[in-house]
Amino acid sequence: xxxxxxxxKTNNIIVKLVIFGSVLICISAFYFVxxxxxxxNKILYAIxxxxxxxxxxxxxDKRDQVKxxxxxxxxxxxxxxxxxxxxxxxxxxxVLWLAAxxxxxxxxxxxxxxxxxxxxxxxxxxxxxxxxxSIKIGSYDxxxxxxxxxxxxxxxxxxxxxxxxxxxxxLLKVNLNYPYNPFGLLYTNFVESxxxxxxxx
Numbered sequence: 001x002x003x004x005x006x007x008x009k010t011n012n013i014i015v016k017l018v019i020f021g022s023v024l025i026c027i028s029a030f031y032f033v034x035x036x037x038x039x040x041n042k043i044l045y046a047i048x049x050x051x052x053x054x055x056x057x058x059x060x061d062k063r064d065q066v067k068x069x070x071x072x073x074x075x076x077x078x079x080x081x082x083x084x085x086x087x088x089x090x091x092x093x094x095v096l097w098l099a100a101x102x103x104x105x106x107x108x109x110x111x112x113x114x115x116x117x118x119x120x121x122x123x124x125x126x127x128x129x130x131x132x133x134s135i136k137i138g139s140y141d142x143x144x145x146x147x148x149x150x151x152x153x154x155x156x157x158x159x160x161x162x163x164x165x166x167x168x169x170x171l172l173k174v175n176l177n178y179p180y181n182p183f184g185l186l187y188t189n190f191v192e193s194x195x196x197x198x199x200x201x
Contacts (some may be wrong), residue, residue, distance in 0.1 A: 062140040069137055069144050069171060072098075072183035074130050077150050077167075081128030084121045092116065097180040099187035100172075106190070131164075142173035151198060164197035167191070173197070185197040 022187045029074045046145035079095040092111070096104050110116065118124055138145030142156075169190040 065140055066137060069146065069185065070132075070135060070184055072150060072171065072185040073135065073146060075183065076187060077130050078129055080150055080151060081126060083116070083119050084125045085123055088116050088119045092178075097177070099190060103187055103190045122156055124154060125153075127153045142171070143188075144171040146171055164194075164195040164196055164198045165192050169195070
């Protein structure tokens with residue numbers, strides 16, 4: 001009887017050790033899979049001309065997304081503000097692909113009031129660029145709340161005037177549609193404010 005009890009006790013200990021070992025192996029396996037996946041998201045590997053594997057740092061996805069948002073802003077500003085008598089109708093078609101219905105309504109209202117006809121009638125040339133240092137992006141994930149300033153330069157008959165306008169908008173991630181929406185970001189809740197004359201120091 002004692003021998004049987006001793007055998008059962010030994011078996012019981014072995015079973016517990018096997019279970020403990022199995023749990024430890026499972027936890028270790030999950031840990032190594034997690035580390036491998038995390039590592040794969042951060043590092044790319046390349047083989048040099050000598051056949052040696054070299055780790056390369058992957059460009060941070062969030063920084064990439066910020067670059068895309070900034071590029072989308074610059075593209076929108078160019079289509080909306082950089083105008084002359086030759087390109088304004090082409091730009092009008094392009095900019096409407098970049099924005100939602102609220103912007104389209106506002107833009108078409110400006111068209112109906114003759115705002116853009118002045119480029120044909122007077123030959124005025126309007127150039128614009130985003131002031132990079134003014135760009136503020138609310139988050140790394142869509143929707144992007146953006147705020148930035150645009151420097152506008154209007155030349156007409158030898159006279160040049162400069163203005164600054166502040167834009168705020170919400171950029172939604174949509175399907176990339178080249179060439180109509182090359183960055184896959186749609187302008188919504190667009191507001192222009194604080195238009196003022198620009199004076200260089």
